[in-house]
Amino acid sequence: MNTAVKExxxxxxxxxxxGFVTDIEAETLPPxxxxxxxxxxxxKKSEPDFILxxxxxxxxxxxxxxxxxxxxxxxxxxxxxxxSYYSAPKRDEDRPKSLDEVDPKLIExxxxxxxxxxxxxxxxxxxxxxxxxxxxVTTTFKDKLAEAGVIFxxxxxxxxxHPELVREYLxxxxxxxxNFYAALNSAVFTEGSFVYVPKGVRCPMELSxxxxxxxxxxxxxxxxxxxxxxxxxxSYLEGCTAPMRDENQLHAAVVELVAMKDAEIKYSTVQxxxxxxEDGRGGIYNFVTKRGACRGDNAKISWTQVETGxxxxxxxxSVLLEGDHSIGEFYSVAxxxxxxxxxxxTKMVHIGENTSSTIISKGISxxxxxxxxxGLVKVLKGAKGARNYSQCDSLLMGDRCGAHTFPxxxxxxxxxxxxxxxxxxxxxxxQLFYCRQRGLSEEDAVSxxxxxxxxxxxxxxxxxxxVEAQKLLGISLxxxxx
Amino acid sequence: MTxxxxxxxxxxxxxxxxxNMLKISDLKVTVDGKAILNGxxxxxxPGEVHAxxxxxxxxxxxxxxxxxxRDGYEVTDGSVAFMENDLLEMAPEERAxxxxxxxxxxxxxxxxxxxxxxxxxxxxxxxxxxGEKELDALDFLKLVREKLKLVEMKEEFLYRSVNEGxxxxxxxxxxxxxxxxxxxxxxxLDETDSGLDIDALKIVAGGVNALRSExxxxxxxxxxxxxxxxxxxxxxxxxxxxxxxxxxxxGLALDLEARGYGWIEAGDSxxx
Ligand SMILES: Nc1ncnc2c1ncn2[C@@H]1O[C@H](COP(=O)(O)OP(=O)(O)O)[C@@H](O)[C@H]1O
Ligand SMILES: [Mg+2]
Numbered sequence: 001m002n003t004a005v006k007e008x009x010x011x012x013x014x015x016x017x018x019g020f021v022t023d024i025e026a027e028t029l030p031p032x033x034x035x036x037x038x039x040x041x042x043x044k045k046s047e048p049d050f051i052l053x054x055x056x057x058x059x060x061x062x063x064x065x066x067x068x069x070x071x072x073x074x075x076x077x078x079x080x081x082x083x084s085y086y087s088a089p090k091r092d093e094d095r096p097k098s099l100d101e102v103d104p105k106l107i108e109x110x111x112x113x114x115x116x117x118x119x120x121x122x123x124x125x126x127x128x129x130x131x132x133x134x135x136x137v138t139t140t141f142k143d144k145l146a147e148a149g150v151i152f153x154x155x156x157x158x159x160x161x162h163p164e165l166v167r168e169y170l171x172x173x174x175x176x177x178x179n180f181y182a183a184l185n186s187a188v189f190t191e192g193s194f195v196y197v198p199k200g201v202r203c204p205m206e207l208s209x210x211x212x213x214x215x216x217x218x219x220x221x222x223x224x225x226x227x228x229x230x231x232x233x234x235s236y237l238e239g240c241t242a243p244m245r246d247e248n249q250l251h252a253a254v255v256e257l258v259a260m261k262d263a264e265i266k267y268s269t270v271q272x273x274x275x276x277x278e279d280g281r282g283g284i285y286n287f288v289t290k291r292g293a294c295r296g297d298n299a300k301i302s303w304t305q306v307e308t309g310x311x312x313x314x315x316x317x318s319v320l321l322e323g324d325h326s327i328g329e330f331y332s333v334a335x336x337x338x339x340x341x342x343x344x345x346t347k348m349v350h351i352g353e354n355t356s357s358t359i360i361s362k363g364i365s366x367x368x369x370x371x372x373x374x375g376l377v378k379v380l381k382g383a384k385g386a387r388n389y390s391q392c393d394s395l396l397m398g399d400r401c402g403a404h405t406f407p408x409x410x411x412x413x414x415x416x417x418x419x420x421x422x423x424x425x426x427x428x429x430x431q432l433f434y435c436r437q438r439g440l441s442e443e444d445a446v447s448x449x450x451x452x453x454x455x456x457x458x459x460x461x462x463x464x465x466x467v468e469a470q471k472l473l474g475i476s477l478x479x480x481x482x
Numbered sequence: 483m484t485x486x487x488x489x490x491x492x493x494x495x496x497x498x499x500x501x502n503m504l505k506i507s508d509l510k511v512t513v514d515g516k517a518i519l520n521g522x523x524x525x526x527x528p529g530e531v532h533a534x535x536x537x538x539x540x541x542x543x544x545x546x547x548x549x550x551x552r553d554g555y556e557v558t559d560g561s562v563a564f565m566e567n568d569l570l571e572m573a574p575e576e577r578a579x580x581x582x583x584x585x586x587x588x589x590x591x592x593x594x595x596x597x598x599x600x601x602x603x604x605x606x607x608x609x610x611x612x613g614e615k616e617l618d619a620l621d622f623l624k625l626v627r628e629k630l631k632l633v634e635m636k637e638e639f640l641y642r643s644v645n646e647g648x649x650x651x652x653x654x655x656x657x658x659x660x661x662x663x664x665x666x667x668x669x670x671l672d673e674t675d676s677g678l679d680i681d682a683l684k685i686v687a688g689g690v691n692a693l694r695s696e697x698x699x700x701x702x703x704x705x706x707x708x709x710x711x712x713x714x715x716x717x718x719x720x721x722x723x724x725x726x727x728x729x730x731x732x733g734l735a736l737d738l739e740a741r742g743y744g745w746i747e748a749g750d751s752x753x754x
């Protein structure tokens with residue numbers, strides 16, 4: 001018997017001995033993780049049995065897994081027994097009473113982004129009145145979706161109301177045992193979004209988690225599942241340009257996308273979690289597994305991400321190109337400033353015939369930031385006529401930061417066409433001077449040059465999001481030169 | 483007698499000041515510890531066009547860059563006064579807002595940034611500085627179209643990335659277009675003629691001439707006399723050994739063309 005199994009046996013034994021004593025009425029669990037915690041989580045949400053079984057299986061697998069060490073990031077070991085895996089949403093008494101009680105720096109950033117006061121309150125976690133502008137927005141929004149037959153709800157709600165869909169698709173793209181953090185998420189995920197777009201329906205609006213900030217406390221182990229049935233289309237926006245407060249240091253989300261025949265999913269992210277102070281203290285660790293499957297012919301999945309926050313980002317939105325003629329795209333801007341570290345990229349797995357993928361990655365490093373692109377293009381034996389185009393550009397500001405590119409290519413079919421281009425450039429003194437000679441301040445010049453560098457990615461974002469992302473980039477780079 | 487001569491400097495000073503757009507006095511500049519300009523003097527009055535000629539590496543671009551405020555040039559002595567400003571104390575963008583424009587010898591490419599975006603930012607920054615309202619999209623476009631005609635550029639250039647993929651001639655025309663948009667008080671054109679065929683040269687010269695006015699001064703840095711057939715300067719200076727070694731009118735440029743720089747440099751060291 002190997003040690004892992006033995007430990008598992010001991011663990012199970014211990015749990016049995018202690019019994020499931022946790023009080024189900026508790027508002028917060030003490031730190032620590034064992035099977036009883038998972039049973040508690042599941043019971044709290046009145047989940048169907050099959051979900052509980054699935055969670056427990058994930059937990060058993062997770063215990064046997066090693067933490068990934070290959071990413072180009074460095075941090076102190078995480079003590080998973082020191083984390084509390086459940087806390088109820090904060091009660092109003094515990095929240096800031098007004099924006100005056102919130103970190104002025106945060107408010108400053110909100111103002112720069114032009115965020116209305118009411119939304120600032122919601123973002124900063126201020127206790128707000130029951131009558132809140134976005135409530136009515138949310139209602140009209142829900143009516144419109146219902147009319148089109150689109151399901152957009154918290155994952156827990158979907159488990160209760162559409163268990164058949166959840167059973168069919170949950171974990172079908174990212175299996176519970178996929179990787180260390182995905183397994184952890186599968187065991188302990190608390191909330192997330194669920195989207196189902198029926199056959200032939202074009203979702204009448206961009207779906208945004210931003211609409212739900214007030215309604216949902218997604219917590220640190222978020223889980224999202226989006227299904228676009230045959231011939232449907234949906235555009236989903238995750239995150240928000242405004243920096244969100246969060247006391248949880250570790251975030252390990254999972255996002256699964258399923259696109260059936262002729263369906264298209266466009267998934268856009270702007271990630272701006274707290275990056276920590278200038279020395280990186282207190283920043284969020286963002287270890288995310290995002291993957292989409294093009295299940296049918298002519299399906300298309302497109303990931304667009306703008307990553308400016310977190311102390312450490314570890315994330316590879318990927319596409320499994322199963323259907324013939326299916327298309328996968330990955331457009332990414334990752335910015336690291338001060339002590340931030342990012343290891344991000346994508347995996348494009350060509351399985352069907354004549355599948356194609358495009359990868360455009362823009363890494364920007366400033367301060368002591370470390371930015372790594374890690375991408376895999378894999379062409380399986382049957383993937384006749386597969387095509388990939390990859391372009392990875394790095395922009396360095398100053399000489400204490402780093403950019404690293406790790407492209408991996410595995411081709412099993414000789415008819416594949418793979419193109420890879422990579423550039424690394426320093427933000428040019430001559431470019432800055434040129435802009436300043438034309439009248440731009442140094443900061444505006446930096447912002448303009450960097451936004452130009454990212455243009456191919458920004459134009460993939462929905463219009464409003466793109467404008468915000470541009471502003472955000474400027475703000476994130478303040479003080480990066482001079 | 484005594485009263486008159488002692489009154490003279492005070493009397494002269496303000497007038498002298500008003501007559502000069504730019505006054506460079508005893509300017510000494512080093513690059514990486516190497517002396518490039520060694521006590522250069524130059525005065526440019528409003529409305530005047532001065533040509534600065536000189537052999538390769540004599541410091542013409544250095545002079546242009548120091549006026550515009552580029553990093554990497556150490557001013558070890560001397561002064562540069564522009565209108566009522568001490569130019570050397572100002573950031574490059576402040577100089578631009580005050581009306582200093584440099585047409586680059588090598589215009590810089592900025593991928594992904596539309597020509598029009600840069601111009602709009604620059605123009606509006608200068609307008610804010612002067613306390614004027616920013617131009618709205620419509621007025622801006624009107625102005626742009628008018629100025630494009632001046633240099634015979636197509637509108638599509640506005641939406642292309644700054645100088646990216648432009649031919650040499652297009653880059654130079656773009657510089658003059660930007661100058662036309664920004665309406666500077668002092669324009670320094672650094673070898674705007676080099677690399678232009680005769681047609682492009684005529685267009686660029688036409689653009690510059692159209693912008694000549696009583697309150698706008700131009701410093702034309704050039705290697706060749708040819709440009710001066712189209713933009714006729716009020717003064718011609720020869721830069722050599724880090725100093726202006728000879729000044730004259732347009733005739734000097736023709737002499738240079740006929741005899742090269744050798745006779746001046748030789749003459750300069752002989753008289754020194
Ligand atoms: N940025 C720089 N770094 C190092 N040397 C420079 C730099 N700029 C100019 N120089 C040197 O200064 C001298 C004058 O150059 P420049 O002003 O460009 O001359 P010109 O424009 O008259 O040809 C040359 O010897 C050149 O090599
Ligand atoms: Mg030169």
